[in-house]
Amino acid sequence: MFDSTKECAEKLDAQDELVVFREEFYLKQDAIYMDGNSLGLLSKPAETTLMEVITDWKEQGIDGWTQGKHPWFSLSEKLGEMMAPLVGGFPEEVIVTGSTTVNLHQLVSTFYEPSGTRTKILADELTFPSDIYALQSQLRTRGYDPDEHLVRVKSRDGRFLEEEDIIEAMTDEIALIVLPTVLYRSGQILDMERLTAEAHKRGIIIGFDGCHSIGAIPHHFSDWGVDFAYWCNYKHLNGGPGAVGGLYVNKKHFGTLPGLAGWFSSKKEKQFDMDHTLTPAHTAGAYQIGTPHVLSLAPLIGSLELFNEAGIERIRTKSLRINQYLMDLLDAELKEYAFTLGSPTDDKRRGGHVSLEHKEAARICKALKKEGIIPDFRAQNIIRLAPVALYTSYSEVWEVVQTLKKIMSEKLYEQFKNEREVVA
Structure with missing residues (x-):
């Protein structure tokens, strides 16, 4: 049975062999970055x-x-x-x-x-x-x-x-x-x-x-x-x-x-x-x-x-695991909120991000940003979330899903217009 507790996320972080690379990136303070499939974060070696x-x-x-x-x-x-x-x-x-x-x-x-x-x-x-x-x-x-x-x-x-x-x-x-x-x-x-x-x-x-x-x-x-x-x-x-x-x-x-x-x-x-x-x-x-x-x-x-x-094979291994963890969490926590998974479930057919579909996607993305989560919106109804193997933790993924659950349960997205910004 899938374990959706924060303790499970922390255990997965402790087992992550790529965790050392997280320290090489400039992570956004007081925010969780889930948009590395649009613009990756700056690393210290790149600087x-x-x-x-x-x-x-x-x-x-x-x-x-x-x-x-x-x-x-x-x-x-x-x-x-x-x-x-x-x-x-x-x-x-x-x-x-x-x-x-x-x-x-x-x-x-x-x-x-x-x-x-x-x-x-x-x-x-x-x-x-x-x-x-x-x-x-x-x-x-x-x-x-x-x-x-x-x-x-x-x-x-x-x-x-x-x-x-x-x-x-x-x-x-x-x-x-x-x-x-x-x-x-x-x-x-x-x-x-x-x-x-x-x-x-x-x-x-x-x-x-x-x-x-x-x-x-x-x-x-x-x-x-x-x-x-x-x-x-x-x-x-x-x-x-x-x-x-x-x-x-x-x-x-x-x-x-x-x-x-x-x-x-x-x-x-x-x-x-x-x-x-x-x-x-x-x-x-x-x-x-x-x-x-x-x-x-x-x-x-x-x-x-x-x-x-790091090696691309190790990167791919973690990417698959952390994206699967994200999908399992979404399934466990958000069933009642009319989300549809818009990405393949088969590892061989799925790349480095997960797409969620919802009729209120644009305003949900705005609510996520207000709560310190950086997602990506794609017209007409897609929320893209990208846990990046080199710098995203399982605990961050857990926080993202809990925040999304809060936004939906408290209807925090209703304060925003359901339309994209100039740069989505």
Whole structure:
């Protein structure tokens, strides 16, 4: 029988082998942070490496590009090497560059090659809106009508996608597939290995948006044969607001010219030859565009040091346990308040957050914030709660559920309007 007492939560904390990493983060005083799937908290190592890069700038000036503790000229490649174990790629297949949408534009520009009947891009109706905006834009620049040439797989229930439906949509009209690794609302993990294999059987290039999975679950992009992927680094990887993004390109595609070439697409040894003919890097570095934002790269050095010390498998193990604990508590304490679990219950299908659905979700989130709990609201009716393996305790999860129970039993949410803030 499930034990919903505070003593059980404290016992689980005592058994937590990742508890030492909690001390490495700046936790909000008098608050419990459950929004690490939107913006991860600052870690002390990330602060340290940011200040080290600022010191290099202060003391080295322009020589910081090649000297100092973290030479800037090769920093994107260094971070790609550090990030490779988190995505299951070879070091040369990963680069830290651009932003999520810029990297998507680059990868679609590179790998979308409409020909004959294959002119359409396959996506899904539950994906993050910015991906759709970018895909529509890419189609328009090629002279195609997005209403006709962007195919969006339907969800059967508004929460989840079925791999069978995606595979059925892989017709001979599809030139490129772009899908999320994890759905941002429900937290469902798609079967990337299966979808990649099915796409390749049909001769279709496939890529994934890893924004809601990198740093929360293990990936095996190279083993699965994924063609490309892209992601942000400010959520689970705690790189800071606006952190530089990342991308992966399978080495079988090395030598494919970048669709959007730029200064940093160049082979490092040739970059300052100042030749008007680009010699692209023979790595994922070829798909960089402009100069990296060094001060936004800097915190990732310290953050990735923490991740590599903890190990993504241990992170995933705790994430599954603490999210299951959260779901069990919600079931035990909140049955009478008309909440619906909007996340998969199967460990293999659930990412790093839990989604609760309620018709009063927006005002419940406001009430939680007033009580010192930082959740995340997603339209129209979703409360996302993200216990983060490296810094959330089981006792905090217990407090969150007790606070939510108080809000519902005393109807504290009724003092707020049931509408989102400008930034949800």
